[in-house]
Amino acid sequence: MSEHIVQPRIYIIIFLSLMLGTALTVMAAFVDFPGPLNAVVALTIACIKATLVVLFFMHVRYSGRLVWLVIASALLWLAILFAITFSDYWTRHWLPPFAS
Amino acid sequence: MPEGLVTTHEHATHHPGLQHHFENMEQQREAGTLGMWVFLVTEIMFFGGMFLAYTLYRYMYPAAFVSASNHLDIKLGTINTAVLIISSFTMAMAVFSTQVGRQRGTIICLILTMILGASFLGIKAVEYYDKYEDHLIPGRLIPARPFAPEVAQPGDTDPHKLHLIEGASVNNVELFFWIYFAMTGMHALHMIIGLGIMTVILIMTWRGRFSPEYHSPVEISGLYWHFVDIIWIFLFPLLYLLGRHLEHHGG
Numbered sequence: 001m002s003e004h005i006v007q008p009r010i011y012i013i014i015f016l017s018l019m020l021g022t023a024l025t026v027m028a029a030f031v032d033f034p035g036p037l038n039a040v041v042a043l044t045i046a047c048i049k050a051t052l053v054v055l056f057f058m059h060v061r062y063s064g065r066l067v068w069l070v071i072a073s074a075l076l077w078l079a080i081l082f083a084i085t086f087s088d089y090w091t092r093h094w095l096p097p098f099a100s
Numbered sequence: 101m102p103e104g105l106v107t108t109h110e111h112a113t114h115h116p117g118l119q120h121h122f123e124n125m126e127q128q129r130e131a132g133t134l135g136m137w138v139f140l141v142t143e144i145m146f147f148g149g150m151f152l153a154y155t156l157y158r159y160m161y162p163a164a165f166v167s168a169s170n171h172l173d174i175k176l177g178t179i180n181t182a183v184l185i186i187s188s189f190t191m192a193m194a195v196f197s198t199q200v201g202r203q204r205g206t207i208i209c210l211i212l213t214m215i216l217g218a219s220f221l222g223i224k225a226v227e228y229y230d231k232y233e234d235h236l237i238p239g240r241l242i243p244a245r246p247f248a249p250e251v252a253q254p255g256d257t258d259p260h261k262l263h264l265i266e267g268a269s270v271n272n273v274e275l276f277f278w279i280y281f282a283m284t285g286m287h288a289l290h291m292i293i294g295l296g297i298m299t300v301i302l303i304m305t306w307r308g309r310f311s312p313e314y315h316s317p318v319e320i321s322g323l324y325w326h327f328v329d330i331i332w333i334f335l336f337p338l339l340y341l342l343g344r345h346l347e348h349h350g351g
Binding site for chain 2: 002003005006007008011012014015018019022025026029030031032033038039042043045046049050053054056057058059063064066067070071073074077078081082085086089090
């Protein structure tokens with residue numbers, strides 16, 4: 001597999017998308033969405049921006065499967081870190097404390 | 101002499117940038133990229149721990165986190181986000197220029213990237229100074245200036261005072277600022293290291309060390325720079341934006 005050269009045209013499109021995403025997330029922050037939707041909107045936009053950077057600026061779209069595997073492993077371990085921690089804190093008040 | 105040692109070295113035929121433990125330039129380049137990604141995974145886990153702390157304490161003390169978050173300067177935060185995105189673009193263009201052998205283009209793009217990175221740090225320093233002025237440096241990090249923000253009374257609109265929404269305690273606002281300084285501080289440290297790396301890459305480019313066949317150091321430094329950008333892409337909404345819609349409720 002020879003090196004894929006990403007053309008400036010693609011970099012410009014990604015750059016403009018990132019700027020647009022930044023503008024959107026700032027505007028959305030002042031809108032009073034119901035429930036936890038503000039956080040969901042902000043994080044969704046952040047994830048899309050990060051994905052664009054990883055795929056195009058960091059060339060992962062054109063990288064080998066081994067690179068994809070390494071990145072997936074990072075996300076998996078990050079998920080484990082969050083899941084196990086929150087399985088504790090999130091459920092702490094589900095049961096009444098023991099009376100001694 | 102054992103046969104193995106009498107090698108017909110092919111120095112004349114292979115690229116001078118090729119290390120001997122690699123078969124060819126392509127294998128060398130891919131190994132370098134993979135190695136950098138493995139390093140970035142450790143960085144993800146490192147920052148991941150801090151993101152976890154942020155998420156956990158925001159979950160436990162939402163009102164204090166909203167109050168503290170709204171004290172941050174959203175204009176400077178947004179400008180800094182734009183500055184970093186532009187710097188990522190110029191970095192990507194630096195890599196492209198090297199790939200197609202335009203040495204002058206690479207040098208210009210690298211210098212632009214460094215100027216933007218330094219601007220980010222400058223704006224960050226202004227923000228840190230504002231926090232210092234408002235007595236928001238947590239604990240006794242600065243012994244002469246312990247954490248002691250002035251809490252605004254209802255109706256007071258002084259932006260230098262801390263506006264607490266209902267249910268927020270000053271102690272938990274301090275917790276937010278510990279996390280804020282830890283995360284933005286570590287991010288800023290990565291930016292400073294990035295500027296150092298860019299200086300080295302700039303000098304190497306200047307000396308003509310890279311070509312369309314060999315430019316892994318440029319590519320890999322780019323990966324680092326973009327990674328630091330991604331951390332900020334998450335820090336910006338989490339620290340500056342969440343809770344903005346509650347800005348004028350109470351307090």
